[in-house]
Every structure is written in structure tokens, then in C-alpha cells.
Amino acid sequence: MSQFNRRRFLARSSMLGALGWSASGWLPLLADQVAAQAKQRRHCILLWMNGGPSQTDTFDMKPGHKNGGTFKEIETDAPGLRFSEHLPGLAKHGKHIAVVRSLSTKEGDHGRGTYLMRTGQRLGGPLRYPAIGASLSKELGDPADAFPNYVSVAPYRAVNQEAFGPGFLGPRHAPLTVASYNRFRSTDNDDDEAEYADLRVNDLQAPLDLDASTIRTRLELWQSLQDDFLTRKGRVGAARAQNTVYERALRMMESSAARAFDLSEESDTVRDAYGRGQFGQGCLMARRLVEQGIAFVEVSLGAFGGGRTWDTHTANFPTVKTLSEELDAGWSTLMTELEERGLLESTTILWMGEFGRTPGINGNSGRDHFPAAWSCVFAGGGIRGGQAYGKTTDDGMKVDDGKVDVGDILATLAQSLGVEPDTENITEIGRPIKIADGSPIKDLLT
């Protein structure tokens, strides 16, 4: 557009806006290319359990032992694989699920454990290590996408901010965060009047009091300043990079992919099947994002500070039952819907928290922090389902067979997604750092 035209355009744009002018011509829109590639890509969904879930009451039950607690075991559709009775939906997907029952780690503090499990490194190292979502999305995504490759739904970051960041990879690999604006959980509202969790992306929409014509005018003004600066300084280096990233952000705001965040497009039947709380709705959002080709999505369950968490030092059983029901609805519906869309085989799911819980039950009917022998769960693409890997002793106190550490878990995750765990990123001081320090568990991989 010539300066003359631009000037005329600037002068007229607000008037045009008021008349309902809505053609979007100021930037080429390429957003739909994103969706077109979705099916060729690999995706990862991390189901993150705040507080540390009890393995003994979910995926590594000890029926008959005094540590076993009050829950019963049920069969899954995979012979020999059994879950808690409060996970009936997942039991129908047993053939796509592999439980690791022999995870043994060394951090029993929420902050340190969260950092360890999410980065694969102990706190106190010489670097800020990236969360696994940042490293994997960097490998799986296309940097040219008009969409961040890493989306985090309702994370509870206060337990350790650093465990949720891109570390030395830099802010470009930070997750786009979806915040939850009301905190209720599905099980609090059983009647039909209940609302759904209100999940929104921070800053995706322009401030509410701006109308469309104002936004358009602003962008036009902005574009003229950018053109002026880039022409004077040369389209080089940081100036060009800044412009490119802004254009991607603006394309995303206008793209159909951004509609993945708008859950009101789904029917109430579907939304209810996932559960109305932030975890269930987050799982639904994860499905919609994977459909748009997003590489890595994480959804958290369990809210510290008022809500229910997996940190069940007291009243373990009613809390775990409630959380299990919420987990079961969201996760099993997610697997069903991914499978229906042919996306389950390209999507790997990992379920874990910062540590497990003591097999022994304390005086408050609770279970305490326990990193020595606990479980995490893989499902979906690249995973040989229908099995439990490793074994704990009858009392659950020790790993009896197949002991693995966090590095092995993250290496397995990377490998299942087709990413070599040895892939190195170079830090600012030139030090090469592997995505995961550990060996993939071969038995778990297809």
C-alpha cells in the first residue's frame, strides 16, 4: 500500500469500521494451513496431578494388604491389568494404557519434586532447565506456526515457577497459558443448572472495551510504524524477528485455530461427558488443540489453596475418590474422542504428579509424600498398552522389579513421540544438554 493510500486509509478507517466494514485485508491470513497439517504430526498431552497422587488407590493397588485401603480393584479390557474401581472409564481403554509401577525418585517436597518430574533435573543444578513440554514442543512443532506449540491449561505454578517455564531455551518456548477464571470442580455441581469451568487464554483477546474497528485501526497504525522502522534500519536481525513474531501473534488472534479455545462450540453432551470442572474442560480443550496440530498440551488436576488436591495427608479416601471420578471422566472421554478422530495413535498421553504417596495409612486416614516407589501412566501413540511395567513389593514400600527414574520416564516419552532423547540443546555458555538423561523403557514402546 502506498503512503498516499495508507494515509487515506488511516483517515477513513474508523468511519469504515462504524459502517460495519469488516474485510480483513491488513495481513495475509495463513492460519488455516495449521489445521491442514494436524494429522501428520505427533502430539503429547501431559496430565499433571498437583500434590502427588496415591498410586495405591489408583494404578498399583494392594488388595488384601493392610496398606491397600478401602477401594476395590476392577478388571480392565486388557487381561491382567487392573485399576481402582473409581476409574471405570479408563478401564475400557486398558489396551491403550501402560502403567509404570516401579518409578523411584529422590524428591519428597512439592516444589523440588515438581521441578524434578517436569524438567528431569534436580533443583540446584547450574542451569534453569526447561520443562519437558518446552523441549518436546520445540522438537515436535514448526517454529513458523501461527500458534504456540506448547499450551498449558490452568497450571498451578506457585509451587515452583521454574518447573513450568522454558528455562534456558528462552521465552519463545514458553507455554501459552490458559487460565481458569472459576475454580469449581465437576463434582460440586451435579444439577443441570451448573456452569462449566471458564477457561481462557491470557491476552488472546483484545481488551473488552475495544470494538473491531478500533482494533483494526490500531493494527493499521502499527503496521505503518513497523514499515517505517524496518525500512530505515533494514529488515535484519532482531527487528525482523520482532516483526515476524508479532505477525504470528496477530495471525493467531484472527485464525480459526484460535477457536480451539472456545469450548462453547461443543455440545453440552460432549462437554458434560468430559466433566464440567477445569480438568474435564481442559481435556476437551486438549482434544481441540491436538486437532489443530498443537504439539504439546498439558492439563492439571488438583488445586492447592482451597480446592481438592492429591496431597491427601488427611481424609485420603473420599478425596481420591472424588478426584478419580473427575480424572476418569476427562481422561477416558479424551481417549475415546481422539480414537474416533484417528488421533490417538499420533498422540501420547503421560499421567503423573510430583511423587507418590505412602502405602502406609497415617493416623488421619491420610497418606504422606512418597517418592521411593510409585507409578505413572502412559497411553496412546507409540505406547504398547495393556500392561503394567515393573513391580512393587506386596506392601508397596519398595520397587521389586524394573526400577526406573525420572530420566527414563522422560526418555520414554520422547522416544514414543519419535524424538531422540539424546537430542541436545545448547545453553548460553555452549554446554550441550540432552532432552532427557535416561534410557527409554523398551518394553513400553511399540
Place this chain on the structure above:
Amino acid sequence: MSNRTRLSPILNLAVGICAVVAFGHAAEAHLTAGERSAVTPSTADAFTGVSSDDAKMISLIDKTLSDAWQADAVVPAERSSDAEFLRRAFLDLTGRIPRVSETRTFLDDAAPNKREQLIGDLLERPGHPSHLADVWCRFLLPDTAAVNQIDGSNAFESWMRNRFAENRSYAEIVRELLLATGEPNESGPVLFYTSLELKPEKVAASTSRAFLGIQIQCAQCHNHPFDKWTQNDFWGYAAFFARISPQSTQAGRQGTVRDSTTGEVMLPDSDEVVAPRFLLGKDAIKQNERSRRQLLAEWMTAPENPYFAKAAVNRIWAQLFGHGIIDPPDDMNEANAPRFGLLLDELAGYFASTNYDVRRFYQLLTMTNAYQLSSEHLSENDRPAGLFASMQLKMLTAEQLYNCVSVATCRPYDDVLASVPSSRAKRAMTNRGTFVDKFRAPTGNPTEYRSGIPQALMLLNGKLVDDATDLDRSDILVSLQAPFFTDDERVETLFLATLSRRPSAEMQQNFADYIAACRSEEEKQTALGNILWALLNSAEFAMNH
């Protein structure tokens, strides 16, 4: 050139009021009672030019570089415009952009030596030591999860700021840091050791990188792959830090740091004790009544040390030029030989001869022609960074970006150092902290743009810029509502406030036409808000160029 509108005195007054209020607030709060008396408002007259030694160094720098440009047939960029220089000097020396009144005063000043005067003025302001403290803290304290939880980063920063404010010799500052004792919260520099868990190998890696500009930590486990350092060199150096207690403190646990009489380092996976030995030194050190740290500090800061002054001048050079004479600046090694090695030696010698006068060195470099070149580029490779034939485009740090939005919109800083939370983690909970946390990049190359979509969305749609451009809450927009402004003056003021320059005639016309098309006063206000929004989101605003 176009016939620029000269603003009426009353306009200067109006915008000046907002500037004075904001600046007064920041300056007051920056200072403790003791410092306040030391800082007097400096005037242009206080700056009397440079000594003949300095003048010689300045010509040496410019001659060396221009010879190289000629040899390589590189056409250097033009000299920067006054506005370009003003913004650059403010950002590099005080960490923020100039206020409207400051910009206008400088641009309208006819004095031929106004750039020199500005440099002298900025170096005397309280913002200068604050900015240096910010730069050096980011460089010295490892940006790790554990360190960010430790209390005491505010004490460290204020220690650093006071040293720079008094313009202490750089060698003295480093000695004080190396010999720090006490508790992190009470004694600023101790945090340096605490943050490295008092581990000899970590302190060795950090001090050699920071103060000697060399990376010997590769030799921790094996002889260095492409440099001369052996494993014994590394551990011999690390042995100087073996006698600090409490030993093996975990980062995050605080304790009193002091010298002890026992403690050794051993080669990894062996029982072989390595005695302290200086790098490049032949013999083991004779232990005497002085502590190992004292011995090291003396060696480190001695004029004969071939690395110490060189590393410092190269680092300051890199901060100002966006690229070191040796680059990356903290990796001097035999495979990374500089084009301007002789110049670097001269600069190091000069720095040592001034008793490591940091302020004078900043003055020296900013007065060169090279520093005052424009940042215009014709293409990606027209002027390779290492030739310094044009200024590099440098991204503002997250802290600078936040501060500059405040300055541009006439808001006071809300993060005055004296009142900030004591650890980086606690700081992340404030408004500014949330913003900074989201943009925080690993320390390193300022010429790289590291942000992504979430950060762009935060600027496009987030609270910071929304508040700054809100018609009722934005201080600058409210002050521009005054009836005596013409629309041209309003547009010009917005440019001065954000980009520190007047708009080109063409842009002025474009924006004026846009405002002229508004049909009501309210629409006009909205239009000004829109212009401010676009300016705050522009690449030009986000950069030091």
C-alpha cells in the same frame, strides 16, 4: 526538512510537570539518606571534557576501526542522529528512555558539544549505578531455580549499586566480592558464594568466566578440548575456594560465610589432592598467614594478570556495542582470536592505568565515533557485527521494557530498588515481576529477539499496555487533553515520549490526517490512545538502536 512546530512554553510546562513528578519520585526512592547528599543535580557545566590520554584512546579506537573498514571495503553507517544517540545513551547508561522534556531539551540544544555534555550528565545520575548493578547482577548471579528462591538478591544489588555510585575501582569491587564474608542478607556480596553453594568448582567456573573472561570449567572433567587448560589447571584454581565454610551448603540454605583453615579439592573419581595454583603459574602456592582467597584476589586483580582488565573492558564494550571485541565476551580462548586484539590490549592497559575507573571507561567508549554511528543496515551482511561499522540493534531487557512503558506514559516506577522483595522468586509475584518473568531470557546476546507469541499477546492485549493507553488512566493521555495543545503537538509529544524523536514529516502528516478525520472530541481522544498503543507495540520502541 519540514517546518517543525515549536511547542509553546506552556506546553513544555505541562509535559514537564508530569516528567518532574515521575522523576522526582524515582530519584527519591532510589536513594538512602546517606546517598542523597552525595548526589547533586549535575549540570552541563560540571562536565569539562576529557584528558589528553582519553582523547588519544578515543582516536586510537576510531582510527583502528576505520582502517579495518577501509581494508575490508566496508562502508560505515552514517553518524547517528541526535535523537538516535540520545535514546541509545539513556538506555545504555541509565537503563531507561528519556522523558519528553529531556528529549526536547536535548534536541533543541544548539551547543556543538551537547553529546559530550549528555554523557557526562548521565554518568552522574543515580540511574547509572542502578543500571550497572542491574546489568552486573544478571551477569554474576546464576539464573537458576534455586538461586531465585534465595533471599538477599536485593542486598546484593544495593551493594553493587553503592559501589558503582561511589565509582569504586573495579579491581576493588572484585576483591571485595571475592573476599566476602558474613550472611547473605546483611552482607551483599556473600550472595555470590551462597548462590554457587560454596562449591569450589562452581565458584571457580563462575569467577574465571566473570572476571577473567575464560571458560576453564570444560577442564573440570577432562583437559580442555580446544584450549590450553588441563584438568590440573582447573582444580588448582578451584583449590583457592576450598577453604570457605560452611562447606557443601545447599543453595537456598543460608549460613555465615567465612574462611576456614581446612578443606581441599580432589581430582574427580580419585583421592589426589590438588594444591592451589594460579592459572599459567608454574608452582604451587606457598601458604602463609593469608587465606587462599586473599592470595587469589591479589593475583586476580594484579596489573600483571593478562586476563583481568581485558575481560572487563571487553564486557563493557560488548554491553555498549552489542558485540564484544572478543565474542561471546566471556569466552576468550585461542580458537576465538579477536580481529582487534591489539586494540583490546591497549584498552586493557588504559583501564588498568586509570585504576580501573568504570565511569571513565563508559565515558571513553560512548564518546567514540564508533559508538555514535547509526544503526542503519542495508542488508543482513553489509556490516558484519565484529567490525563495528554500525551500531547493532539491541533488544530491551524485560526490566527495561517495563520501565520504558512507565517512563513513556509518565507513570512512576513501582519497583524502586529499596522496596523490592528480597528474592527473585518473591519479586516475580508483583505486577512488574509477572511481566518480567514472562519475558525473561537467558542472559546473553542482546541482539537476538527471544520472545514468542505469548509475549507478543501480552503486549498487544495485556494489562500493562491497556492501562498505559486507557483514556482515563493513562497519565500522558490525560495530560494531552489540555485544550492548549494542537493536534500536531499531541502527535509530536507521543512520538517524543515513546520513540524519543519527532515524527518524520510524512508520518506527522499521516497521523494528523487520521486525527483530523475524527468527528468528535471523544473520537479524537480514542485516536490518540490508538496512536500510543501502536507506538508502544512498535519494534522501534522495543529496541535500543
